[in-house]
Amino acid sequence: MDQWRKDIRDSINDVETLERVLGVPANEVRDIVDRYPVRITPAVLKMIKEKGDPIWKQVVPTSQEGESDSACHSGDPLHEEKDSPVPNLVHRYPDRVLLFVTNQCPIYCRFCTRKRFVGSPGMLTPDELSQVVNYLSARTEVRDIILSGGDPLMVADVLLERILGALRAISHIEIIRFGTRVPGTLPSRITDAFCAMIKRYHPIYMNLHFNHPDEITPEVALACNKLADAGVPLGSQTVLLAGVNDDPTVMKRLMQKLLAIRVKPYYIYQADLVAGTHHFRTRVETGLKIITALRGHTSGMAVPHYVIDAPGGGGKVALLPRDVLWSISDKEVFVKNYEDKIISYPQPDLQGGAASWAEDLQALSVIAQPFLED
Numbered sequence: 001m002d003q004w005r006k007d008i009r010d011s012i013n014d015v016e017t018l019e020r021v022l023g024v025p026a027n028e029v030r031d032i033v034d035r036y037p038v039r040i041t042p043a044v045l046k047m048i049k050e051k052g053d054p055i056w057k058q059v060v061p062t063s064q065e066g067e068s069d070s071a072c073h074s075g076d077p078l079h080e081e082k083d084s085p086v087p088n089l090v091h092r093y094p095d096r097v098l099l100f101v102t103n104q105c106p107i108y109c110r111f112c113t114r115k116r117f118v119g120s121p122g123m124l125t126p127d128e129l130s131q132v133v134n135y136l137s138a139r140t141e142v143r144d145i146i147l148s149g150g151d152p153l154m155v156a157d158v159l160l161e162r163i164l165g166a167l168r169a170i171s172h173i174e175i176i177r178f179g180t181r182v183p184g185t186l187p188s189r190i191t192d193a194f195c196a197m198i199k200r201y202h203p204i205y206m207n208l209h210f211n212h213p214d215e216i217t218p219e220v221a222l223a224c225n226k227l228a229d230a231g232v233p234l235g236s237q238t239v240l241l242a243g244v245n246d247d248p249t250v251m252k253r254l255m256q257k258l259l260a261i262r263v264k265p266y267y268i269y270q271a272d273l274v275a276g277t278h279h280f281r282t283r284v285e286t287g288l289k290i291i292t293a294l295r296g297h298t299s300g301m302a303v304p305h306y307v308i309d310a311p312g313g314g315g316k317v318a319l320l321p322r323d324v325l326w327s328i329s330d331k332e333v334f335v336k337n338y339e340d341k342i343i344s345y346p347q348p349d350l351q352g353g354a355a356s357w358a359e360d361l362q363a364l365s366v367i368a369q370p371f372l373e374d
């Protein structure tokens with residue numbers, strides 16, 4: 001058996017093991033885990049230093065996932081299902097598409113946008129793949145495809161190669177990207193054989209998922225180096241998470257450490273409005289303050305785009321401190337997307353009171369003004 005398969009087998013994936021290894025009472029989280037599965041790989045378990053630390057918070061289930069607030073009620077806040085012309089494919093933007101190849105992931109992040117289906121059995125069937133290929137063959141405007149899920153690197157090399165071969169047979173597809181958390185959480189998956197296979201399908205890009213500097217261990221660095229040596233340009237995607245990385249010092253360290261392992265920071269995402277994840281949300285001011293703390297203070301290479309994936313399928317909107325439309329209400333901000341559409345992003349409750357909010361706005365040099373929703 002491959003080492004990475006053994007690592008999956010040896011992961012924590014039930015409440016009894018969770019109780020035995022991490023001391024989380026099984027009864028407190030049994031209902032949650034029935035709905036939203038748990039998996040913690042040996043590599044991630046080693047990153048946890050103490051109960052409740054930033055790694056723990058990302059992977060250990062809590063009863064808060066059973067709560068919902070009025071903004072975070074949807075299983076599919078980005079309306080991915082509405083924008084899906086054939087099963088498993090999301091076609092939202094003019095020239096690129098997103099393909100779900102499996103529901104499996106190396107770990108089940110408690111804040112996941114796709115909490116509605118990750119961890120359930122299922123991967124792209126040969127029949128579904130041919131529907132996708134038929135659709136894409138007729139869409140000559142599509143030049144970029146992103147393999148996602150779940151995590152596409154959970155699929156065996158031979159099956160992945162079948163998908164890559166089918167996509168490479170479509171001449172107008174110029175680039176293939178992977179969105180994956182595997183190198184940072186199941187580094188044993190990045191074998192020499194996998195790297196040799198990937199090289200045959202270039203140009204391949206990978207956007208890796210990292211949220212905290214403690215995730216960059218020597219074995220993770222080695223996996224990233226192997227991919228970079230195989231000629232795969234590496235980017236990172238980070239989700240801004242309360243209690244994990246909502247701090248400029250932590251974020252700066254993460255971005256710098258990513259560059260040191262040849263991963264170029266690409267996106268920091270504002271948390272989506274996903275049912276069962278409200279406790280991870282931060283206010284938009286927090287993200288803007290992080291960008292302000294990065295820009296100019298460290299390598300420009302270390303500064304990603306800070307984006308809101310606009311609720312309802314509006315697409316990603318990059319936020320710069322002066323491009324947010326501030327309403328006089330502390331309950332929401334408005335963002336303008338690439339089609340000049342104005343969309344409301346409801347904010348979690350203000351913690352520090354009106355005076356602290358006024359201070360934040362002043363520090364960001366913005367003036368709140370009455371704003372009409374159209």
Ligand SMILES: *Cc1c(COP(=O)(O)O)cnc(C)c1O
Binds near residue numbers: 091092096316
């Ligand atoms: C994020 C995303 C993409 C890719 O967007 P980029 O900004 O090009 O990285 C494509 N399709 C969908 C549906 C997405 O959510």
Ligand code: SF4
Binds near residue numbers: 149209
């Ligand atoms: S690896 Fe990605 S898709 Fe899987 S649970 Fe984590 S955030 Fe969701």
